[in-house]
Amino acid sequence: xxxxxxxxxxxxxxxxxxxxxxxxxxxxxxxxxxxxxxxxxxxxxxxxxxxxxxxxxxxxxxxxxxxxxxxxxxxxxxxxxxxxxxxxxxxxxxxxxxx
Numbered sequence: 554x555x556x557x558x559x560x561x562x563x564x565x566x567x568x569x570x571x572x573x574x575x576x577x578x579x580x581x582x583x584x585x586x587x588x589x590x591x592x593x594x595x596x597x598x599x600x601x602x603x604x605x606x607x608x609x610x611x612x613x614x615x616x617x618x619x620x621x622x623x624x625x626x627x628x629x630x631x632x633x634x635x636x637x638x639x640x641x642x643x644x645x646x647x648x649x650x651x652x
Contacts, residue, residue: 574602 578598585591 572603576600
């Protein structure tokens, strides 16, 4: 019997972009007492937005060309946070043309 071995080359490229945005709101109330001292109460509210973009490119040669695109969006508002993940998988088969 005759065996045929076909090599497959795989290349992976990863691009990651991170963006963070933080808003800090500070409110201070000051109350003066009659005995000469001052009472101050400070309220601080912090809001943070985090955006993460990750693109993964995977190439398999010579028979297949696979493109994987992953978009991750993470948004955080104080204590409540949610995570949204969108993954798109595009698989394209490419035939080799013998010249």
